[in-house]
Amino acid sequence: MNKQLVLEDGTVLKGEGFGADVPMSGEVVFNTGMTGYQEILSDPSYCGQIVMLTYPLIGNYGINRDDFESLLPAIAGLIVREVEFEPSHWREQESLHELLLAKNIPGIAGVDTRMLTRKIRAHGTLRGRICEAPLDSEAIAAELRAGAPLTDQVSRVSVKAPYHVPGKGKRVALVDCGMKHGILQSLIERECDVVVVPYNTSAEEIFRLGVDGVLVSNGPGNPVDVPETVETVRALIGEVPLFGICLGHQLLALASGATTSKLKFGHRGSNHPVRELDTGRIDITAQNHGYTVDRDSLKSTQLELTHEAVNDGTVEGLRHKEEQAFSVQYHPEASPGPHDASRLFDLFIEMMDETSKKQRVLV
Missing domain, CATH: 3.50.30.20 (Carbamoyl-phosphate synthase small subunit, N-terminal domain)
Structure with missing residues (x-):
């Protein structure tokens, strides 16, 4: 035809x-x-x-x-x-x-x-x-x-009601903004007890789940179009270990006072080099995003840059200076793509373990 x-x-x-x-x-x-x-x-x-x-x-x-x-x-x-x-x-x-x-x-x-x-x-x-x-x-x-740009993509693809994927390890609330199954599988492989929740779930509802950590997933569209998720992330910072991937990375930035903007043609592929600033290590990463965190806007926040794109210098990773929260713009679960950055899920597990130890000492 x-x-x-x-x-x-x-x-x-x-x-x-x-x-x-x-x-x-x-x-x-x-x-x-x-x-x-x-x-x-x-x-x-x-x-x-x-x-x-x-x-x-x-x-x-x-x-x-x-x-x-x-x-x-x-x-x-x-x-x-x-x-x-x-x-x-x-x-x-x-x-x-x-x-x-x-x-x-x-x-x-x-x-x-x-x-x-x-x-x-x-x-x-x-x-x-x-x-x-x-x-x-x-x-x-x-x-x-x-035509007007779409603003409801996240609500289209997010789960409509919470569901539980039982595991023997740490309980993680996975905020579904358009989650790839590879992210869920990466947590399952680490024996996490996962509760997948809709993008508009409040911080109070997440706290009631008794979670050890929160992972905010990837998703479509402009991050400013999901202010309810930004508010949830803002309330979670400092209360529970937090890991953001792709859209989740941008939402952490917005919740911390940074800004985002649209890239000319985005990053979409499975061979994007990313530099870790602390070590100089280069990871080849899978990426799919049309928006980026504005680098200059980080100056007025409690976030610090951890990773940058080798090709254009855009923001690829952040961590909070005082709280247990970090994020990456790329996909550590790949699917498809290289698994150079899969260790970030282990870092998230270690962060939850450390927080649990500190809480036991305080008790």
């Missing part, structure tokens, strides 16, 4: 449709990962976005039951250079086309993804629409330019 991708600047790219035969609009972003398309398309942080994969062949190993980062993919659409309809892999259960068709997500193949990536890098992210060809592209582009 003939499809077209129309961008808000009037660019029209023709291609072949796959997946669901429905029109869909969203912010067009690109991911540079060579593998991991199943994890990428099921990452809730892509809610409302049309994801373009820069690697030229997508779908060749199919879809399996184990590599989902959420059960309900939230992406608006998928753009690829070439799609494989007949995958071959011992774990493969269905094709990429069949998954997108079942989840009502449109895809378009045959697009010059190198050209489109260069356009986004030069001009910044653009709104786009995957739709039938031919349609009135000028009218579509005008409609895209006039």
Whole structure:
């Protein structure tokens, strides 16, 4: 089926449709990962976005039951250079086309993804629409330019009610702002007793769970659009060990008085180098974010910079100067990507252990 991708600047790219035969609009972003398309398309942080994969062949190993980062993919659409309809892999259960068709997500193949990536890098992210060809592209582009940005992505992808994943270790409240399952799995592997709670859960409700620590997850959109989570994080600082990942990192910054801003085209991929300032160590990290903490705004807060992006110097890690709270902009659980930074989950466990020891001494 003939499809077209129309961008808000009037660019029209023709291609072949796959997946669901429905029109869909969203912010067009690109991911540079060579593998991991199943994890990428099921990452809730892509809610409302049309994801373009820069690697030229997508779908060749199919879809399996184990590599989902959420059960309900939230992406608006998928753009690829070439799609494989007949995958071959011992774990493969269905094709990429069949998954997108079942989840009502449109895809378009045959697009010059190198050209489109260069356009986004030069001009910044653009709104786009995957739709039938031919349609009135000028009218579509005008409609895209006039559209208001989404502000409810986190509420769309967050769990609606708390649930418990029993474990023998520390009890952790995992605040779900669009949590990847890899984060939950990383806590389970460390025997944590996890209670997953919605993004708008109050600090009082979290305290009533008797938690040893709180992890604030990744998620989609602009961090200022979830002021209730910012307020919860602000109330948690100094009361319980706190770890923020991606959106959770930005929320810790906002709760501490820093500011955030939108990047030109974001960081999305599995090979982003990050420098730890204390040691000079370089980790290769998985990233997916369109916003960043403003470095200069940290001066008036109790936060200190711990990590920075090697490529552009943006803020990649923070810790509180006085309280047990830290965060990273990247994904230590990867999925997909390198596991250089998985030790941060162990650091979080150690932080909870130290806090428990101090509390026992005081008693």
